[in-house]
Amino acid sequence: MSRDLKRLPKIIIYLVLILICCICVIPIITVVSISLSSDLTIMKEGYGIWPKDFTTEAYRYVFKDWISIIRSYGVSLFVTAFGCAAGLILNALMAYVLSRQDYAYRKQLTLVLTIPMVLNGGLVPTYIWLTKYMHLKNTIWVMIVPMLVVPWFIILLRTFFSQIPYSLIEAATVDGAGEMTIFSRIILPLSKPALATVGMFITLNYWNDWFLPLMYIDKRELYNLQYRLYIMMRDVQEMIKNSAMSGMGISVADIPTESMRMAMCVVAAGPMLMVFPFFQKYFVKGLTVGGVKG
Numbered sequence: 001m002s003r004d005l006k007r008l009p010k011i012i013i014y015l016v017l018i019l020i021c022c023i024c025v026i027p028i029i030t031v032v033s034i035s036l037s038s039d040l041t042i043m044k045e046g047y048g049i050w051p052k053d054f055t056t057e058a059y060r061y062v063f064k065d066w067i068s069i070i071r072s073y074g075v076s077l078f079v080t081a082f083g084c085a086a087g088l089i090l091n092a093l094m095a096y097v098l099s100r101q102d103y104a105y106r107k108q109l110t111l112v113l114t115i116p117m118v119l120n121g122g123l124v125p126t127y128i129w130l131t132k133y134m135h136l137k138n139t140i141w142v143m144i145v146p147m148l149v150v151p152w153f154i155i156l157l158r159t160f161f162s163q164i165p166y167s168l169i170e171a172a173t174v175d176g177a178g179e180m181t182i183f184s185r186i187i188l189p190l191s192k193p194a195l196a197t198v199g200m201f202i203t204l205n206y207w208n209d210w211f212l213p214l215m216y217i218d219k220r221e222l223y224n225l226q227y228r229l230y231i232m233m234r235d236v237q238e239m240i241k242n243s244a245m246s247g248m249g250i251s252v253a254d255i256p257t258e259s260m261r262m263a264m265c266v267v268a269a270g271p272m273l274m275v276f277p278f279f280q281k282y283f284v285k286g287l288t289v290g291g292v293k294g
Helices: 002-035 039-045 057-062 066-099 106-118 123-133 151-162 166-174 179-190 192-207 211-216 225-246 257-283
Strands: none
Touching: 002 257, 039 257, 057 225, 057 257, 066 106, 066 151, 066 179, 066 192, 066 225, 106 151, 123 211, 151 192, 166 179, 179 192, 192 257, 211 225, 225 257
């Protein structure tokens, strides 16, 4: 009896975790289910966990111009990979400087970083700066440069770097190590959980971005995946609207609008669902800083 009482808290914890897991997983399953269901059935019976009147019509619409989709995938992958790598390096470098207690202008630089988190220059000055002075319009770099340095990420990394004992840095300095050696061989290896977390945030920012292409990209070959899907959905809605006004007779039933939305979600979110497990182990991994004696 006592053994059963000891197991009861674990059973309760497991049940709660299973419930939370179901709450997180069921919406994803529902999205996939809707993307494989007929629009007429969805309108009649509503959403469900299992596909109703199974069909892949929505995916055929999405991949009708599959060459453009593949090209947009390539643009998104390049922007995300390069932006994540460069963003991590720049944010980590600035965060390391701010975490050093011996840096004379640490408070002033922190204040400069804090101001853009509350106030920003606005859309018009940003547009003028990126197009007229940096000449980034209709280039792939305009989707990378504006989000390379994010003050919030710098503050997160600075807080983490500050927890690393300064004795390690002093010991490395005594041994003749330079600042870049300390940063690359001591700070970064001890900061993998923080770097993975910030890296995941940066990856999601770049992958889900559609606003920068909307503002700065006119060339169709430079559309990223999110903006490409946005244009496809907008074109379908406009086609239905115009056909209704002109009396052509095209209705929602003729085009799988609802299932097409969910198919776009699956197409856009699929790569991120595969990337997340590589970051997950660092989210839950503890950090033990040792190596300092006496």
